Amino acid sequence: MAASALEKPPAPYDVERVRGDFPILSRTVRNGKKLVYLDNAATSQKPQCVIDAISRYYSQDNANVHRGVHYLSQRATDLYEEARHKINGFLGTVVGCETIFTRGATEAINLVANGFGKGFVNAGDEVLISHMEHHSNIVPWQMLCEARGATLRVIPINDDGELIMEEFDRLLNGRTKMVAVTHVSNALGTVNPVAEICRKAREAGAKVLIDGAQSAPHMPIDMKAIGADFFVAAGHKMCGPTGVGVLYGRAELLDRMPPWQGGGDMILSVTFEKTVYAHIPARFEAGTPPIAEVIGLGEAADYLTKLGMDKVAAHEHDLMVYGTGQLKQVPGVTIIGNAKEKAGAISFTMDCAHPHDIGQLLDDEGVAIRAGHHCAQPVMQRYGLAATARASFGLYNTRAEIDALIAGLHRVREMFA
């Protein structure tokens, strides 16, 4: 598409400068091979500013939060709460919604399955998930359904790896209490129409949890546009540290959900007869939280916001289009998941080599990909596979790195074909 002369040319995305922010990208692996990190769906690398924020916290500001009158305790509390504001900004949080810090995306989903389940799901009710969910958005709902006598239903996917929306319409009914669907599939890269899902679920009287673990690192997130009741993200996949996740939820629902863990910080008063729980978000943040990690995640959100998630998305879209085109030219490669809208990951198989052997030979070239079932075994079963190879992109990857992947795949062919 030719840019109109009237349009201001967009500021270019300087990927080389971005790469300079990530110290690990300049290290070598396997006897001096340049690291080509294409396993971002598993976890992203961390920019220096995030590493510094964590180290600064421990060297200058370390104290417990919400507990002391002393200087450092106040300082740590301020930094912790400031991180919450940063995350709210990153997600485009809506008034009447609250952000709760958890130990990960998995814990955030379990928190909702547990609390929402106890508060709102009864025998005969239904929970609707999709065929492309990560195990962490399947198993907690299975456990909930078992405990409450509810039924788990699954939205099927087509051969391209897209949700069959007519089936979703058909499955959604008056008994559906919760729809839990991923925003972006970690195994297929499919981007799901989450705003439409939320709107339809709302009309049917169901609540929605969107698993944003694979979307938050790759695209602008606007909770106003999505309209979800709950949204979860994983800190470590969006340039933040491990050990911290985000649960965003509607306060009106969170207020009516029983707490999930008991302990310090989540109470107003405790006697042996009765405990009065604190208000949200504290009610769902029992015990000493991962303070350094939360502060690091706040820094990561700031970093991403400054880069501009629209620019990150455009850059990664270019990698997706280029990577898909290049992969299709390698003889014997089949791409698993050909949704019209994809982000983050390309899964593929080769006729001559098992994904493990592909991964092993690529590793020998310094190219890191994932081989396996990607914690999404139902997706693998849908395609009659035990495993795929998956290259997943991040904001610092380049076309040259995709070329390195492709060169590696040609070597795989030389050895195995």
Place this chain on the structure above:
Amino acid sequence: MSDVRAMYEQVILDHNKNPRNYGRMEAPDRIVDGFNPLCGDTLKVYLKFDGDTVADVKFEGHGCAISKSSASLMTTSVKGKTRAEAQALFEAFHAMLKSDHTAPVDEAALGKLRVFAGVREFPVRVKCATLPWHALASGLIHDLPEETVTTE
């Protein structure tokens, strides 16, 4: 040559491409399903005995080059052996893979199975190589008609 290229010995590549004794067995005495939960690989080992001798052994399933070639070489190594001889081969193979990658290999005991010595440098792949053998070993000892073993 890199360590990885050394691991993928020509013999391994050959058995991966043209696995011996591959496929279903009619009327086996034992079927053992081997499963590696880490990667989802599955493999079936069929055994037929003639008294104390492994009269026939076949395998089928999905697996990487290491597990497939290991299964293939295993079938060619144990066919015609007594249960005790097959068991001893399993133990020698297992001991080699568990040893340090610089440790000497007992070539007399292992014969052509020594081609898997290079796998020792890649600990995550050791289970690929031993999966078919665990299935075999289970089939040698137990009397169940069908069972499942896992690497975990």
